[in-house]
Amino acid sequence: MSAIPGVPRVKIKSDEPIGERAGSRRVDRLLLLAPGMIWLFLLGILPLGLILVYSFAQRGTYGGVVLNWNVDNYIRIADPLYLGIFVRSLILALETTIICLVAGYPLAYAIATAPPRHKNLLLLLVVIPFWTNFLIRTYAWIIILRTEGLLNALLLATGLFREPLSMLYTPGAVLLGFVYNWLPFMVLPIYASIEKINRSLIEAAMDLGARGWQILVRVIIPLSLPGIAAGSILIFIPSLAMFAIPDLMGGARAVYIGNLIKNQFLAARNWPFGSALSICLVLVMLVSLFLYARVMRREGTWS
Amino acid sequence: MSRKFMWFYVGLALFFLYLPVLILVVLSFNASRLNVNWTGFTFSWYAELWRDRDIMLAARNSLLVAFVSTAISTVLGTTLALGLYYRRDILNRIVDGLIYVPLVVPETVMGISLLAFYTKMGLGLGLTSVILAHVVFCIPFVTLIVQARLAGLDYHILEAAMDLGATELRALLQVMLPLTVPGIVAGGLLAFTLSLDDFIVTFFTAGPGATTLPIYIYSMVKLGVSPKVNALSTIMLAITAITVITVVFLLRTGSNGRKAHEKAQSSSVTGLPFT
Amino acid sequence: MVRLEAVTKRFGETVAVDNVSLEVQKGEFLTLLGPSGCGKTTTLRMIAGFEKPTCGSIYINDRPVDNLPPYKREVNTVFQNYALFPHMKVKDNVAFGLRIAGLERSEIKRRVDWALDLVQLTSYGDRYPHQLSGGQQQRVALARAIVCRPRVLLLDEPLGALDLKLRKEMQLELKSLQRHLEMTFIHVTHDQEEALIISDRIAVMESGAVHQVASAAEVYEKPATLFVAQFIGDVNILKVTVADGDGDEAYVQGTESKIPIAVEEHRRYAPGQVLNLAVRPEHVRIGERGARDTGEPQAVLGGVVNNLLYLGSTLKVQVVLPGGDTVTAAFPNSSGRPEFRAGDQVCLSWPVSAGRLLGQ
Numbered sequence: 001m002s003a004i005p006g007v008p009r010v011k012i013k014s015d016e017p018i019g020e021r022a023g024s025r026r027v028d029r030l031l032l033l034a035p036g037m038i039w040l041f042l043l044g045i046l047p048l049g050l051i052l053v054y055s056f057a058q059r060g061t062y063g064g065v066v067l068n069w070n071v072d073n074y075i076r077i078a079d080p081l082y083l084g085i086f087v088r089s090l091i092l093a094l095e096t097t098i099i100c101l102v103a104g105y106p107l108a109y110a111i112a113t114a115p116p117r118h119k120n121l122l123l124l125l126v127v128i129p130f131w132t133n134f135l136i137r138t139y140a141w142i143i144i145l146r147t148e149g150l151l152n153a154l155l156l157a158t159g160l161f162r163e164p165l166s167m168l169y170t171p172g173a174v175l176l177g178f179v180y181n182w183l184p185f186m187v188l189p190i191y192a193s194i195e196k197i198n199r200s201l202i203e204a205a206m207d208l209g210a211r212g213w214q215i216l217v218r219v220i221i222p223l224s225l226p227g228i229a230a231g232s233i234l235i236f237i238p239s240l241a242m243f244a245i246p247d248l249m250g251g252a253r254a255v256y257i258g259n260l261i262k263n264q265f266l267a268a269r270n271w272p273f274g275s276a277l278s279i280c281l282v283l284v285m286l287v288s289l290f291l292y293a294r295v296m297r298r299e300g301t302w303s
Numbered sequence: 304m305s306r307k308f309m310w311f312y313v314g315l316a317l318f319f320l321y322l323p324v325l326i327l328v329v330l331s332f333n334a335s336r337l338n339v340n341w342t343g344f345t346f347s348w349y350a351e352l353w354r355d356r357d358i359m360l361a362a363r364n365s366l367l368v369a370f371v372s373t374a375i376s377t378v379l380g381t382t383l384a385l386g387l388y389y390r391r392d393i394l395n396r397i398v399d400g401l402i403y404v405p406l407v408v409p410e411t412v413m414g415i416s417l418l419a420f421y422t423k424m425g426l427g428l429g430l431t432s433v434i435l436a437h438v439v440f441c442i443p444f445v446t447l448i449v450q451a452r453l454a455g456l457d458y459h460i461l462e463a464a465m466d467l468g469a470t471e472l473r474a475l476l477q478v479m480l481p482l483t484v485p486g487i488v489a490g491g492l493l494a495f496t497l498s499l500d501d502f503i504v505t506f507f508t509a510g511p512g513a514t515t516l517p518i519y520i521y522s523m524v525k526l527g528v529s530p531k532v533n534a535l536s537t538i539m540l541a542i543t544a545i546t547v548i549t550v551v552f553l554l555r556t557g558s559n560g561r562k563a564h565e566k567a568q569s570s571s572v573t574g575l576p577f578t
Numbered sequence: 579m580v581r582l583e584a585v586t587k588r589f590g591e592t593v594a595v596d597n598v599s600l601e602v603q604k605g606e607f608l609t610l611l612g613p614s615g616c617g618k619t620t621t622l623r624m625i626a627g628f629e630k631p632t633c634g635s636i637y638i639n640d641r642p643v644d645n646l647p648p649y650k651r652e653v654n655t656v657f658q659n660y661a662l663f664p665h666m667k668v669k670d671n672v673a674f675g676l677r678i679a680g681l682e683r684s685e686i687k688r689r690v691d692w693a694l695d696l697v698q699l700t701s702y703g704d705r706y707p708h709q710l711s712g713g714q715q716q717r718v719a720l721a722r723a724i725v726c727r728p729r730v731l732l733l734d735e736p737l738g739a740l741d742l743k744l745r746k747e748m749q750l751e752l753k754s755l756q757r758h759l760e761m762t763f764i765h766v767t768h769d770q771e772e773a774l775i776i777s778d779r780i781a782v783m784e785s786g787a788v789h790q791v792a793s794a795a796e797v798y799e800k801p802a803t804l805f806v807a808q809f810i811g812d813v814n815i816l817k818v819t820v821a822d823g824d825g826d827e828a829y830v831q832g833t834e835s836k837i838p839i840a841v842e843e844h845r846r847y848a849p850g851q852v853l854n855l856a857v858r859p860e861h862v863r864i865g866e867r868g869a870r871d872t873g874e875p876q877a878v879l880g881g882v883v884n885n886l887l888y889l890g891s892t893l894k895v896q897v898v899l900p901g902g903d904t905v906t907a908a909f910p911n912s913s914g915r916p917e918f919r920a921g922d923q924v925c926l927s928w929p930v931s932a933g934r935l936l937g938q
Contacts, residue, residue: 028472032386033398036379036442040401043439047416048408050423107316110309122313124551129320131543133500135520136536140323143330143339143528150326150339180323203628204661206648208675208726218674222665241409244502248524258411265415265507275419278412289407 048282054275063269073276082260086280089256092171093239096178097186097232103179104186104231109220111187112194123191130184138177138248145173145249169251177245182238186231193227194220229295237285257281324540331533348534358535361519368430368505368515369498372437377491379438380445381483385475387446388453389461402443413440414507421508428510436508437498444497445490452486453479492550579604579762580625580730585634587620587786594620596786597634602730607756607763611773612783613809618766619658621783622732625764626655639729649678654723655732659739660715662707668718669694669703675726693725696755713744720752724759731756733765737772745769749776770810774798782806804936807856814862814905816855818935820847828853830879832901837877838930847935854936861932862907864895864924876927881905883922897926 055074057067076082111122129137144150145168152164167173197220205215243258250256255263257277264274334343352358383402387395405413417436418428426432456479464474502517509518516539523532580602587595595617602608610618623629625636627648636643643651654675662671669690676686694700697717707715716736723731736752737745753776756763767773773780774794781791782805790802801807808815818828821836825847828839839847839855847853864883881897884904893909895918905926918924 028470028475029386029390029394031472032382032475033394036383036386036446037398037401039379039438040405040442043417043420043435044401044405044413047420048404048412050420051412051416054419103316106309106312110313113309114313120551124547125317126320128544128547129324131496131547132324132536132540133502133517133520135502135517135524136327136539137323139520139524139528139532139536140327142524143326143533144323146528148337148339153339180319183320198659198661200657200659200661201663203626203648204655204657204663204722205674206628207626207653207655208722209649209678210674211647211649214678219663223663225665237407237409241411242503243411244506244521248521258409261411261415265418271419274415278415281409281412285407285409 051275051278054272055279057272057275059270059272063271065271073273074280076273077276077280082277085255085260086257089240089258090284092175092178092256093236095175096182096239097235099175099179100183100186100235101228101232104183105190105228107183108187108190108227109194109216112191123188126184126187130181134181135244135248137181138245141173141177141180142168142249145176168249169254171250171254174246174250174254174256177249178239178242181245182235185234189230189234190224190227193224193230197223226296226299229292233288233292236288240284241281327533328537328540331530331537333530333533336530337528348530349538352531352534352538355531357514358516358519361514361516364430364513365499365516368433368437369495372434372441372498373491373495375434376438376441376494377445377487380442380490380494381449381480381487383442383446384449384453384483384486385479387450388475388479389458389471402446405440406443410440410501410503414504417504418507428508428513430509430513432508432510433505433513433515436504437501440501440504441494441497444493445487448490448493449483449486452483452489456482579606579639580764581637581640582621582625583635583637585621585624585631585636587617587624587629588632593786595624595631598783598786598788599634600781600788600791602762602764604762605760607753607765607776607778609765609767609773609777609780610783611767611770611780611809614768616783617786618768618783619734622655622734622764622766625730626653626732627651652729653732654726654728655734656716656719656723656736658734658736660707660719662715662718662722664707666706667703668699668705668707668710671707671718672703672722672725674722679726689725693721696724697721712740713748716740716748720755724755724761728761730762730764733763735766735768737769738767745772752776774810782809784809801856801934801936804854804856807854807934807936812859812906812908814857814859816857816899816903816905818853818855820849820851820853822849825849828855830855830899830901832903833879833899835879837879838875839877839935840930840933856934856936857905857928857932859894859906859908861928862905863927864897864907864918865927875930877930877933879905879926881924881926883918883920883924885920886918897924 053067054065056069056071057065058070058072060066077086107126111119111126114122142149146152147164147166147168149168151167152161155161156164201219201223202215205219210218241258241261243256243262246254246256246259257280261274261277261281264270264277268274330339331348332344332346333339333341334345334347335341383398387398413436417432417439421428421432460482461471461474461479464478465471469477500517501515502521505515505518506521509515520532520535523529523535580600582598582600585595585598586593598617598621600621610621612618620629624631625638627643627646627650631644638651638653663674666674672690672693673686676689681689690703691700694703697720699714699717699721702710702714702718707718710718716739719736733752737748740748749772752763752765765773765776774797777794779791779793780797782789782797784805789806790797792800792802797806798810801810804815807813817831818837818839819831820839821827821829824841826838826841827836828847829836831852841847879899881899883895884898885896887894887896891911893911895907895909897905897907899905907926
């Protein structure tokens with residue numbers, strides 16, 4: 001601070017530099033972070049811990065929980081009956097994910113490459129139905145598929161069928177319900193990752209002699225892998241645990257892990273077994289997240 | 304792929320997406336109670352809906368839960384985002400973990416774990432338990448959206464404020480907070496929809512007297528097809544469509560000429576149902 | 579090798595490229611030089627096939643290419659930000675065009691090795707682009723384009739993202755590479771120094787039009803338009819009015835001085851015509867009153883020294899004319915410091931042939 005001739009030097013009240021007055025920054029941050037952290041810990045983490053503990057407990061006489069640290073619940077999951085349910089659920093979730101990918105990729109690609117003025121409108125059109133509650137969307141398909149439903153009425157009217165088909169309350173119906181409910185979860189992330197691809201990369205491919213489908217296979221699909229991974233994880237995890245759609249569209253025989261867990265907590269009142277099932281579900285989720293993180297890490301190093 | 308084929312495919316996909324919903328809307332005006340045959344136009348299902356006290360109560364519960372949990376989660380989510388801004392240390396990692404758990408844990412698992420937890424704590428199930436639970440899954444979305452907004456700001460603004468003598472807390476609250484308002488609004492809107500729409504967590508945490516609209520719809524659908532559900536669905540569809548279109552329209556006119564801004568905004572809106 | 583005939587490109591209302599005709603010889607290094615938005619990149623993109631001319635035609639190797647998509651043209655491009663495929667290793671980036679062309683595996687490997695060797699990245703084949711520095715990425719982009727052996731290589735500001743020192747090295751490398759390959763290069767830049775160093779010929783563009791196509795020396799010494807004179811190098815511009823008589827003298831506006839002007843055979847100026855006189859600072863001499871006798875006719879003006887600028891290798895003296903215009907004179911630092919001070923009355927002079935008369 002050199003004295004400028006003709007300008008009287010301003011004296012600051014205290015001699016200490018004003019920058020040093022600031023209070024403890026750690027306290028500031030804790031003030032901001034603590035309320036949210038406490039809430040998330042108490043109601044997000046602690047209950048999961050409780051479930052983990054319960055999974056090593058035993059069902060009491062009146063549906064209570066007796067904590068005696070055993071692994072019987074996990075052994076019980078290995079029972080073919082429950083293992084079958086687990087495998088069936090995994091297959092259903094995988095089928096849902098793959099169908100959504102196959103059906104959703106071209107849609108995302110078409111929107112991402114549409115003229116800019118149509119893009120937002122198309123995205124909005126894909127999204128609007130999915131702002132409605134999934135129960136309503138599921139219900140719409142029940143109306144169409146049930147024995148007295150619209151599709152059967154149409155099929156009978158064509159004269160090709162004598163009797164109505166039973167389409168509702170089948171595994172196929174559940175799969176349809178899953179795909180219909182989750183399709184946009186695949187479309188949006190893939191759209192976003194295609195949209196993000198630098199136009200000059202496509203031009204470079206063209207410049208080096210690649211045309212339409214070669215560009216798609218060699219450049220666009222590999223670069224949209226993060227979107228594919230994100231969409232898959234967004235669909236796979238919830239479809240693994242979903243119980244409501246099988247409840248409504250799958251009929252009495254449609255038991256998947258979600259339904260099993262729900263029943264252990266609400267009907268059978270075997271909380272420890274339900275907890276063990278939930279922990280297994282969380283483990284599957286962790287594995288799929290791990291795979292997802294690997295894809296994303298690779299993407300992270302590219303950009 | 305030729306453009307013509309792509310348009311054809313887009314048309315087909317939209318047909319698949321909209322047809323079931325449109326059928327629902329049409330049937331809500333059908334006089335026939337059981338059949339899909341069109342027997343005449345009627346408003347009677349809407350009238351019946353209006354007279355149904357249970358539905359009205361459920362709607363009121365849903366709105367109450369949504370408003371309260373939005374208010375709480377917006378405040379907590381925003382303060383978390385502000386606290387995470389600017390500094391990276393062990394606290395950030397802890398909070399990141401806390402935020403990601405509700406995002407990735409399947410809702411069914413979250414629901415039963417909360418049910419077990421409430422029972423263990425001796426907390427009765429009711430609207431309060433539902434609100435407490437909704438806040439948990441709303442906070443992460445608010446935090447992520449506000450963080451995204453903060454990331455778009457120049458952190459030198461904060462440093463300038465601190466350079467001029469503001470404490471970090473003061474700088475965050477007086478300088479950064481006002482700049483993040485669009486993100487907070489977007490996060491709050493998302494929290495509101497998530498809460499209003501939630502079925503699974505609510506299913507496990509709501510007591511008998513705390514029926515929300517999704518719970519009510521579920522039990523009606525379980526009982527069987529009823530034209531009243533058609534009518535209720537149609538009303539909810541209409542409200543959703545109007546809200547979405549209004550929000551998009553507002554965002555478009557509200558940010559004239561600021562293209563990047565508009566893009567960020569509209570994409571965060573279209574990205575909303577990422578539950 | 580490449581010929582543009584009356585090519586115009588419009589984007590909606592705006593004219594990006596306006597009636598440009600240009601011919602590039604085989605093995606030539608031509609630079610399109612101009613400020614941003616002058617249409618140079620659009621011109622390049624039309625040659626590459628990414629944009630279609632609104633009217634006019636482009637020929638490559640005497641074949642019209644107006645209806646050929648980029649992947650059918652025998653040209654390759656080095657993109658502004660390299661556009662390397664982030665999900666492919668360096669060698670796969672370089673092999674991309676060869677694989678598309680369906681070459682045999684052993685042949686691809688041979689050519690990729692050749693190209694990587696050419697750009698001195700032999701040991702980097704297995705890295706990903708993000709693991710390379712900017713300069714290395716730039717070389718990969720170069721190798722990827724060259725390996726396809728295009729008839730013409732297009733370079734869209736290839737050095738723009740590099741820092742100054744690296745840029746200067748790469749300029750020389752590009753030039754020697756081009757000589758070595760005997761390939762036709764068309765290069766786009768806004769950096770006039772780069773254009774002067776690197777090119778056989780420079781096409782100076784502004785507002786979609788080509789102002790001049792000539793060698794570096796000619797563009798600098800004999801600019802065709804006022805824009806070219808001002809865009810390339812430093813220049814003093816004086817407004818002059820042609821005096822009555824043979825048209826070989828003119829009044830400098832704002833002063834009473836009359837100076838001789840160069841008269842070329844094919845250009846005669848009418849008395850009263852207003853022209854711009856462009857004189858490079860290094861041609862301007864400063865003396866105390868009274869011109870030096872060098873045999874060559876000199877233009878002489880009086881003025882007052884305003885400012886002395888020290889630029890390391892050169893010294894500049896700014897002199898204010900009576901009318902308020904400033905004329906700058908540049909001296910090599912080795913010739914000894916001029917003995918002037920601000921406020922000194924001095925006498926400016928330059929050889930008449932060094933002054934170039936330009937229209938508006």
